[in-house]
Amino acid sequence: MSILVYIETQESEIKKSSLEVASYGRAIADAKGTSLIAVCFGLQDTSLLSQYGVDKVFNISTANDIHFNAERYSNTLVQIATKETADFIIVSSSANGRFLGPITAAKYEATYFSNVIGLPLSYEPVEVKRSCFTNKAFNHSISKNNKIVLSLSSNSFGVYEKPSEAIQTSIEHVESSSTLEVISIEKSTDKVSIADADIVVSGGRGLKGPENWYLIENLASVLGAATACSKPVSDLGWRPHSEHVGQTGKPVASNLYIAVGVSGAIQHLAGINSSKIKVVINNDPEAPFFKAADYGIVGDAFEVIPELTSKLKALKEA
Ligand SMILES: Cc1cc2nc3c(=O)[nH]c(=O)nc-3n(C[C@H](O)[C@H](O)[C@H](O)COP(=O)(O)OP(=O)(O)OC[C@H]3O[C@@H](n4cnc5c(N)ncnc54)[C@H](O)[C@@H]3O)c2cc1C
The missing domain is CATH 3.40.50.620 (HUPs)
Known part of the structure; x- marks a missing residue:
């Protein structure tokens, strides 16, 4: 045995x-x-x-x-x-x-x-x-x-x-034959993969456009996190499809999932249910994500994220 x-x-x-x-x-x-x-x-x-x-x-x-x-x-x-x-x-x-x-x-x-x-x-x-x-x-x-x-x-x-x-x-050395040979693997990115990440910072349509994604990336970089997004964001071409999380995207089982400007539609939540702690940042207090989250900040992402990023940076450097 x-x-x-x-x-x-x-x-x-x-x-x-x-x-x-x-x-x-x-x-x-x-x-x-x-x-x-x-x-x-x-x-x-x-x-x-x-x-x-x-x-x-x-x-x-x-x-x-x-x-x-x-x-x-x-x-x-x-x-x-x-x-x-x-x-x-x-x-x-x-x-x-x-x-x-x-x-x-x-x-x-x-x-x-x-x-x-x-x-x-x-x-x-x-x-x-x-x-x-x-x-x-x-x-x-x-x-x-x-x-x-x-x-x-x-x-x-x-x-x-x-x-x-x-x-x-x-x-x-174990002899074992296979009808399939994997010749090479080309990684689409060197970033932390969503599936293995401890922390994921995810952005939704509330970010308004791809030019604002530096906010998500800066926060993710301070936390050593992977970046993710909602389906419309990848459909619009703001982010690669590999970052799309949810029922039709990737599942996330991180310890911490931070959702910024994501409404919390059922199809998005389906992909993140296995994450331990969920934090939502949204300017609409009625956004459905607040019901699924452990912590929430009602506020404008364009004000909250830079503030949060700089506070975390200072904490890390202290
Ligand atoms: C069959 C099917 C499968 C689907 N699969 C998926 C899936 O796998 N994953 C997925 O994500 N979606 C999926 N969807 C789409 C889903 O229903 C939602 O439409 C989508 O998740 C909404 O994306 P969003 O939250 O980014 O955008 P929105 O619904 O537009 O929400 C944007 C949010 O940002 C907030 N916001 C706006 N401005 C700011 C600001 N300045 N600061 C802070 N917050 C702000 C708003 O209050 C709002 O809550 C699917 C739909 C269908 C029908």
């Missing part, structure tokens, strides 16, 4: 969502009295994983295969899970995790639970709580199978350090 977690990397760094997956895997391993195994692909330094309770790392050599490939990666996960008799394989709810999870479950003949929130409510049988309909509802699901693959909803568990006593690392 073991618990297996898939560790994602970005530019040789372990993604925060994977540290959350490791913390979550550790908690399940403790509950079941078993060991936690991490599988990563071409990670240069695996030592950080020992801080999060990982007992053993399979670092897969990626000499000719440096890009994510769900077919190949799922083959590898299944081979290791079979060898280590894993009863849980855990991935994050990132784009790659959501791609990898169901394929891995089908190959491993396991139950697949997506968007799981919190630790299982029971282990025999395994019962989990999952978010659905963009966090507007929750469902409780039971597995009739004792092999589970699950994707953990981002920011739903947290990242906890728990140093492990000894970590064994092995660099493995």
